[in-house]
Amino acid sequence: MTRLTYRDATAADLGFIVSLIVEDSVVPTNDEPDRPDHPRYLAALEAIERDPNQRIVIADYEGQPVGTVQLTFIPGINRLGEWRCLVEAVHIVPTHRNLGLGGEMIGWAIEQAKARGCGLVQLTSNKKRVDAHRFYERLGFKKSHEGFKLSLS
Amino acid sequence: MTRLTYRDATAADLGFIVSLIVEDSVVPTNDEPDRPDHPRYLAALEAIERDPNQRIVIADYEGQPVGTVQLTFIPGINRLGEWRCLVEAVHIVPTHRNLGLGGEMIGWAIEQAKARGCGLVQLTSNKKRVDAHRFYERLGFKKSHEGFKLSLS
Numbered sequence: 001m002t003r004l005t006y007r008d009a010t011a012a013d014l015g016f017i018v019s020l021i022v023e024d025s026v027v028p029t030n031d032e033p034d035r036p037d038h039p040r041y042l043a044a045l046e047a048i049e050r051d052p053n054q055r056i057v058i059a060d061y062e063g064q065p066v067g068t069v070q071l072t073f074i075p076g077i078n079r080l081g082e083w084r085c086l087v088e089a090v091h092i093v094p095t096h097r098n099l100g101l102g103g104e105m106i107g108w109a110i111e112q113a114k115a116r117g118c119g120l121v122q123l124t125s126n127k128k129r130v131d132a133h134r135f136y137e138r139l140g141f142k143k144s145h146e147g148f149k150l151s152l153s
Numbered sequence: 154m155t156r157l158t159y160r161d162a163t164a165a166d167l168g169f170i171v172s173l174i175v176e177d178s179v180v181p182t183n184d185e186p187d188r189p190d191h192p193r194y195l196a197a198l199e200a201i202e203r204d205p206n207q208r209i210v211i212a213d214y215e216g217q218p219v220g221t222v223q224l225t226f227i228p229g230i231n232r233l234g235e236w237r238c239l240v241e242a243v244h245i246v247p248t249h250r251n252l253g254l255g256g257e258m259i260g261w262a263i264e265q266a267k268a269r270g271c272g273l274v275q276l277t278s279n280k281k282r283v284d285a286h287r288f289y290e291r292l293g294f295k296k297s298h299e300g301f302k303l304s305l306s
Contacts, residue, residue, distance in 0.1 A: 017230050018231075021230065031231060038233065040233045043234055044236075045230065047236075051228070053204055054227070054228065070230075072239075074239070074241070075197045076241060077170050077174065077209065077242065078174045078182065079184060080191065081191070081196055086227070086239065088227070088229060119306040121303040123300075124277060124300050125298060126298055126299075133299055133301075137301075140303050141302065141303045142301065142302055142304075143299050143300070144301075145279055145301075145302060146277065146278050146299070147275070147300040148296055148297075149274070149295055150274040150293055150294045151272065152263070152272050152274065153235070
């Protein structure tokens, strides 16, 4: 069953994306959901748009945006030059959680990875998001790695 | 103290890179270290070379290659359009381990991330690599996330 449709995000979607990121964050952010036209948001979106190995998409449900996901396609030498797909910024609006839409969205991301010839899909999830970990394991992901972050700001 | 020098890898380095990846792997690989000119390795290297957000470098020590690291620079919307740097394929040759060269190489990667305006450096490390986890924590990384992988092959 496919209930979601997907389209590349535009500047008009930045308000939706930033609000959703802030609402769904488990760590403090310096985001400004009231300023979706902030030059730094616009510059980031333009950087994504001009990089053929980047996509940020909006998932629509009955004509309304309900989710986001960002994909990065990464060439690598190992495993005979295998490409991998990094999944970031996975969010569903509060009103539409627990309906299976997140699973549908990740399933779509996996299909995009296959279409690009990737041999691996990878993502990290904050250790606080225990429900998300079960979600990814149900989808077939293996919790095989530790995810390390170093903040430079 | 700076003992390593860095240069972007070329096709002539593929034999070194693939041999090192295979030697240092904790999981089975289908790599072919005797065929560094395999079209799939060459295609992967070309994909890295033509993407301005990708680098794979060789670290040289006294004129000899001793390490590799791959960097991916990723624009994102969150945290006011923050860029992040994903570090992959971190390897040092067996003869030169435990000399602090890995720390020097990651320090260099962090400097590249800063030079590109990144606010975050991130990487995943197989849960079996316990020594590597202590290494990254000593360098200031926080083991804040679970790393999920889904093999498509």
